[in-house]
Amino acid sequence: MIPNISPSTFQNANILIIGDIILDHYIYGSVSRISPEAPVPVLLKESSAMGLGGAGNVAANIAGLGGKASLLSVSGDDSNHEALLNLLAGQPISASIIKDPSRSTTLKTRVMARQHQLVRIDEEQAHALPPEIENKVFEAFTGLCPTCQTVILSDYGKGVLNPELCQKIIKTCREQGKLVLVDPKGSQWGKYRFAHCLTPNFKEFSSVVGEIPNEDRFILEKAKALCQELEIENLLITRGSKGMVLVKRTGEPFSLKADAKEVFDVSGAGDTVIASLAVCISMGWDWESSVDFANKAAGIVVGKSGTKPVTILDIAEKLSDGNFAANKILSLESAIQKVDSWKAEDKRIGFTNGCFDILHSGHVHLLHASARLCDKLIVGLNTDESITGLKGPGRPILSQEDRSRLIAALGSVDLVVLFDEPTPLNLISALKPHILIKGQDYQKSQVVGADLVESWGGEVALIDLVENKSTTSIIEKIKNKG
Structure with missing residues (x-):
């Protein structure tokens, strides 16, 4: 059973991630023809982006879930090292990236045609760390370990986590009472001996125990034996469309069906699983609840295109069920985080605002029409205090709690943010929408924030209104009938 969560649920989870950091480069475009030079598609490049991969993506997931992430890794002494530092500077991650001139x-x-990956090109030198670099890594680890609850070994087989270093780290963690979670690589798992949990996918698991069917009875038998052999307490095996299973050295296994509704991209799904598991375990959750949370997080991230971290707001939406509308109502700080995640997915952000006091068909028409102009629609909603200042005593009729829930209940609305000021200018400045939308009862020159939105390349749209529909007329009609 997953406890109730909020943006502050994991704020006291301190996780140290050690492993192979990767710089992810995405080239996006469209394909409309085949090359005359060879039977390959021709991509018309439209944009490109850089992101954190490997251990960096694990850290980004922990930060997105609201935990405290410390990252320890090794990179080359090159321009891509600087690119990593620039990416990390924009994240709430404490990073120690040691430069190794030998790599x-x-x-x-990844070359992407819309949401389809055409090809991946890897540039790497995956040799073992030189002794002096390994010593620097362990020295940095000993300084960081005391302040964390959990250590993640994110092994992508690029040379950072050799057997000797792994065992020194695990031994130190055991001595200090720290949990060790491992995302393993390769078939030599002896270097992870005495870890608290390994999180392989089924293919990785099969490479160690031998080829077996992806069926419960075969997996449970082999996993139990592996836990005993390596003296590890838990083995969490992700099984693709068949979900995941937690096998314990002592105790009953725990299985879950896959939670994904749509699968666009499995890149980074393993990073999300181990990051989600780590924040839960660090906060004292039991293993079953932690695995359930990780399963839901994985179901979200495979529905995103590219290596994108999951956020605590993503999870809140996933868990909301019938209370989904309430999870659309966010503080400005949480809304900025949500909008940033949408923008990272190339979503077009729309913004409109109003009092929406006594919701009527004219409001609904405006919001539905606005939603057709963007991928995600944000509604800035005046607070009660703001409306009283604008319209005088007696207004609003409905409280801000009622108004925000009514607006959030509409399928056309993705986010509701309250504001106290007379205008939403500060809200627009903070959220930076791509399109600002108002009704045709305004002229463009009268729309608050129009110049601001256009200054960063956005646009302003004016929507036709439903005639003779207003809150004022409804109030007057009620008064006259009274």
């Missing part, structure tokens, strides 16, 4: 920074370039 290049690992770079994965």
Whole structure:
């Protein structure tokens, strides 16, 4: 059973991630023809983006869930090292990236036609760390370990986590009472001996125990034996469309069906699983609840395109069920985080605002029409205090709690943010929408924030209104009938 969560649920989870950091490079475009030079598609490049991969993506997931992430890794002494530092500077991650002149920074370039990956190009030098670099890593680890609850070993097989270093880290963690979770790589798992939990996918698990069917009875038998052999307490095996299973050295297994509704991209799903598991375990959750949470997080992230971290707001929406509308109503701080995640997915953000006091068909028409102009629609809603200042005593009729829930209940609305000021200018400045939308009862020059939105390349749209529909007329009609 997953406890109730909020943006502050994991704020006291301190996680140290050690492993292979990767620079992810995405090239986006469209394909409309085949090359005359060879039977391959021709991509018309439209944009490109850089992101954190490997251990960096694990750290980004922890930060997105509201935990405290410390990252320890090794990169080359090159321009891509600087690119990593620039990306990390924009994240709430405490990073120690040690430069190794003997290697290049690992770079994965994915060429994407819409949501389909055409090809991946890897640039790497995956040799073991030189002794002096390994010593620097362990020295940095010993300084960081005391302040964390959990250590994640994110092994992508690029040379950072050799057997000797893994065992020194695990031994130190055991001595200090820290949990060790491992996302393993390769078939030599002896280097992870005495860890608290390994999180392989089924293919990785099969590479160690031998080829077996992806069926419960075969998996449970082999996993139990592996836990005993390696003296690890838990083995969480992700099984793709068949979900995941937690096998314990002592105790009953725990299985869950896959939670994804749509699968666009499995890149980084393993990072999300181990990050989600880590924040839960660090806060004292039991293993079953932690695995359930990780399963839901994985179901979200495979529905995103590219290596994108999950956020606590994503999870809140996932868990909301019938109370989904309430989870659309966010503080400005949480709304900025949500909008940033939408923008990272190339979503077009729309913004409109109003009092919406006594919701009527004219309001609904405006919001539905606005939603057709964007991928995600934000509604800035005047607070009670703001409306009283604008319209005088006796207004609003409905409280801000009622008004925000009514607006959030509409399928056309993705986010509701309250504001106290007379105008939403500060809200627009903070959220930076791509399109600002108002009714045709305004002229463009009268729309608050129009110049601001256009200054960053956005646009302003004016929507036709339903005639003879207003809150004022409804109030007057009620008065006259009274």
